[in-house]
Amino acid sequence: MNIRELARRSGVSTATVSRALNDRAEVSEATRARIRRLANELGYAPNEPARTLVRRRSDTIGLIWDSGQEAQGLHNPFLLGMLSAVRTALSEADYHLMLLTTPGTEDPDGSYLQAVRRHNLEGVIVLTTPPDDRCLQVLADSGVPCAGIDTAFTGPRTVRISSDNAAGAEAAVEHLYALGHRRIATITGPLHLPPAAERLAGYRRACQRLGLTVPPDYVTEGDFFLDSGERAARRLLSVDQPPTAIFAAGDQMAIGAMHAAADAGLAVPRDLAVIGFDNIDAAALVRPALSTVAQDQRALGEAAVAALRALLDGEAERPERTAEPHIVPTKLLVRGSSRSGG
Amino acid sequence: MNIRELARRSGVSTATVSRALNDRAEVSEATRARIRRLANELGYAPNEPARTLVRRRSDTIGLIWDSGQEAQGLHNPFLLGMLSAVRTALSEADYHLMLLTTPGTEDPDGSYLQAVRRHNLEGVIVLTTPPDDRCLQVLADSGVPCAGIDTAFTGPRTVRISSDNAAGAEAAVEHLYALGHRRIATITGPLHLPPAAERLAGYRRACQRLGLTVPPDYVTEGDFFLDSGERAARRLLSVDQPPTAIFAAGDQMAIGAMHAAADAGLAVPRDLAVIGFDNIDAAALVRPALSTVAQDQRALGEAAVAALRALLDGEAERPERTAEPHIVPTKLLVRGSSRSGG
DNA sequence: CTGAAAGCGCTTACAG
DNA sequence: CTGAAAGCGCTTACAG
Numbered sequence: 131m132n133i134r135e136l137a138r139r140s141g142v143s144t145a146t147v148s149r150a151l152n153d154r155a156e157v158s159e160a161t162r163a164r165i166r167r168l169a170n171e172l173g174y175a176p177n178e179p180a181r182t183l184v185r186r187r188s189d190t191i192g193l194i195w196d197s198g199q200e201a202q203g204l205h206n207p208f209l210l211g212m213l214s215a216v217r218t219a220l221s222e223a224d225y226h227l228m229l230l231t232t233p234g235t236e237d238p239d240g241s242y243l244q245a246v247r248r249h250n251l252e253g254v255i256v257l258t259t260p261p262d263d264r265c266l267q268v269l270a271d272s273g274v275p276c277a278g279i280d281t282a283f284t285g286p287r288t289v290r291i292s293s294d295n296a297a298g299a300e301a302a303v304e305h306l307y308a309l310g311h312r313r314i315a316t317i318t319g320p321l322h323l324p325p326a327a328e329r330l331a332g333y334r335r336a337c338q339r340l341g342l343t344v345p346p347d348y349v350t351e352g353d354f355f356l357d358s359g360e361r362a363a364r365r366l367l368s369v370d371q372p373p374t375a376i377f378a379a380g381d382q383m384a385i386g387a388m389h390a391a392a393d394a395g396l397a398v399p400r401d402l403a404v405i406g407f408d409n410i411d412a413a414a415l416v417r418p419a420l421s422t423v424a425q426d427q428r429a430l431g432e433a434a435v436a437a438l439r440a441l442l443d444g445e446a447e448r449p450e451r452t453a454e455p456h457i458v459p460t461k462l463l464v465r466g467s468s469r470s471g472g
Numbered sequence: 473m474n475i476r477e478l479a480r481r482s483g484v485s486t487a488t489v490s491r492a493l494n495d496r497a498e499v500s501e502a503t504r505a506r507i508r509r510l511a512n513e514l515g516y517a518p519n520e521p522a523r524t525l526v527r528r529r530s531d532t533i534g535l536i537w538d539s540g541q542e543a544q545g546l547h548n549p550f551l552l553g554m555l556s557a558v559r560t561a562l563s564e565a566d567y568h569l570m571l572l573t574t575p576g577t578e579d580p581d582g583s584y585l586q587a588v589r590r591h592n593l594e595g596v597i598v599l600t601t602p603p604d605d606r607c608l609q610v611l612a613d614s615g616v617p618c619a620g621i622d623t624a625f626t627g628p629r630t631v632r633i634s635s636d637n638a639a640g641a642e643a644a645v646e647h648l649y650a651l652g653h654r655r656i657a658t659i660t661g662p663l664h665l666p667p668a669a670e671r672l673a674g675y676r677r678a679c680q681r682l683g684l685t686v687p688p689d690y691v692t693e694g695d696f697f698l699d700s701g702e703r704a705a706r707r708l709l710s711v712d713q714p715p716t717a718i719f720a721a722g723d724q725m726a727i728g729a730m731h732a733a734a735d736a737g738l739a740v741p742r743d744l745a746v747i748g749f750d751n752i753d754a755a756a757l758v759r760p761a762l763s764t765v766a767q768d769q770r771a772l773g774e775a776a777v778a779a780l781r782a783l784l785d786g787e788a789e790r791p792e793r794t795a796e797p798h799i800v801p802t803k804l805l806v807r808g809s810s811r812s813g814g
Numbered sequence: 815c816t817g818a819a820a821g822c823g824c825t826t827a828c829a830g
Numbered sequence: 831c832t833g834a835a836a837g838c839g840c841t842t843a844c845a846g
Contacts (some may be wrong), residue, residue, distance in 0.1 A: 178824080180525050228571070417734070490842085
């Protein structure tokens with residue numbers, strides 16, 4: 131069943147069918163209704179590749195995630211929520227979505243760009259990829275509109291979306307302070323990653339505002355995984371004036387810190403309050419449940435789509451390459467690991 | 473840069489360029505090499521919509537997941553691993569991947585099928601969707617090749633892929649038995665879901681083979697979520713002859729059972745051994761770490777792709793609609809929650 | 815081994 | 831308001 135067949139059965143030309151189905155104003159109401167009904171009955175679906183070819187636009191967005199090595203574990207839990215949000219938001223805007231694959235061996239650097247050209251993609255959404263992805267930078271440089279969540283590339287038509295890491299960290303510290311804590315330490319992520327650096331900055335800013343001095347040994351670095359949090363907490367608990375509360379820049383590290391506390395004979399939250407960042411599934415499953423700064427996956431995905439659409443809808447090209455990132459608010463979730471005073 | 477331009481610069485016809493780029497045998501080696509080099513230099517990428525139009529095949533597979541309501545929580549953790557595996561396996565087979573969206577309001581039942589027709593999709597991969605999805609059944613009935621992981625639809629060209637739930641459950645029970653446990657209870661999922669029913673069947677079969685009698689109150693139903701596991705374990709611990717070990721058909725429920733044990737003053741694994749199913753991220757994060765029957769997300773995704781390809785590569789249409797499901801092995805992971813004897 | 819030509823299924827000026 | 835015709839960028843018989 132193609133448009134010619136449908137036209138024949140409707141007793142009009144293919145041009146009229148096309149106009150009716152595309153809701154063009156020139157078609158008479160009666161004709162339009164008749165054609166639509168028939169199309170429905172016959173299960174006619176316009177051939178998108180043909181439309182793309184002639185219209186020179188595909189209404190399709192490319193989606194990239196986790197290029198190169200399997201994402202470093204830290205962000206995995208969020209990807210799915212963001213994926214769902216992106217998919218929903220994009221389809222509501224009548225875009226189709228194509229999954230792009232990590233570069234292969236031949237022409238590794240240009241493969242994203244090639245894929246965009248081959249499929250006539252209008253833009254690309256990128257979810258949390260390694261900061262040093264060459265292929266992504268080639269794509270961004272080419273001028274293809276790209277919206278990235280927690281990404282590092284920049285280009286002439288590029289937007290970055292990110293949680294408000296600094297504000298989230300500040301809220302965590304303020305919460306601990308309000309509980310009476312004055313000795314608040316932090317476990318950071320790898321500081322070359324922007325989210326890790328931003329969370330540390332927020333921690334420092336809150337401490338400063340609250341008049342808390344931060345001894346150098348109150349800041350210790352982890353790698354976002356469980357064991358590093360446990361090790362870091364052990365270090366923190368063995369300093370001269372050990373902290374009464376720990377803000378970990380990731381939930382896995384926070385859970386590791388809870389393990390270290392248990393091993394040291396400390397009860398959480400009575401002897402040590404702990405708060406994490408991200409709100410991974412496990413945060414609600416451990417005991418005591420982990421307080422955390424939740425990232426809003428849905429909002430992140432929707433913000434990425436909104437930003438990309440703004441780019442597509444002809445927003446002028448940006449003069450500078452370093453776009454102001456779009457910031458999505460976080461939300462403090464107080465649970466058992468920081469419920470009572472310190 | 474299109475094929476005409478490339479042909480002009482190569483000094484040959486578009487037909488020859490097409491043949492060279494598609495590795496047809498008729499082209500002379502010299503010509504092919506020259507054209508390929510030029511194409512690379514100029515960054516030429518063949519227009520896929522045009523190819524699809526003329527070849528009448530898109531080399532594109534549709535991907536559906538989580539249709540209808542947000543998946544019931546239980547499978548979320550796996551989706552991402554399966555998605556990655558599917559994406560990789562499909563791209564290695566030179567297929568493109570298009571994300572299909574949950575049915576909208578108009579024509580809800582036919583929308584997947586419509587999408588397949590519009591985009592000329594060759595087949596569809598479906599990840600864990602509600603068992604009562606009408607739209608999916610319409611698609612399956614249409615004869616479009618579909619491979620589904622933990623799905624319920626059937627159709628003329630349909631394959632179902634699933635973990636070996638029964639064998640996994642058996643392995644869990646055997647493991648507990650080997651540790652010395654003779655009073656082994658189970659917490660099931662909602663029994664109308666195939667994986668839940670299969671896991672219960674495996675539990676029963678193992679008990680029977682090992683000569684363990686299963687009192688009726690040793691089998692209690694949960695909903696795969698944390699709280700239901702905690703409640704179910706409370707019930708199990710309050711029966712006449714309480715179990716010394718619990719096999720929960722899902723990790724969240726198993727973790728809930730550990731909480732119930734702690735509340736009852738029982739130490740895990742000394743007083744009560746617990747083992748779950750799935751291997752969600754949290755299983756490795758709780759304390760003691762949760763023993764579990766791991767599903768192999770990667771293998772599931774790869775099996776789905778392999779099964780779909782078999783379908784596409786002209787495997788004869790199946791006479792009966794109820795295909796034998798493809799079964800992927802599970803793996804027993806022994807961790808702290810069942811380490812020592814009972 | 816190569817080219818001229820037809821055609822895949824649409825949309826859109828252009829003419830009426 | 832409608833139709834005839836051109837053309838989007840490819841591939842593939844067909845002829846040489």
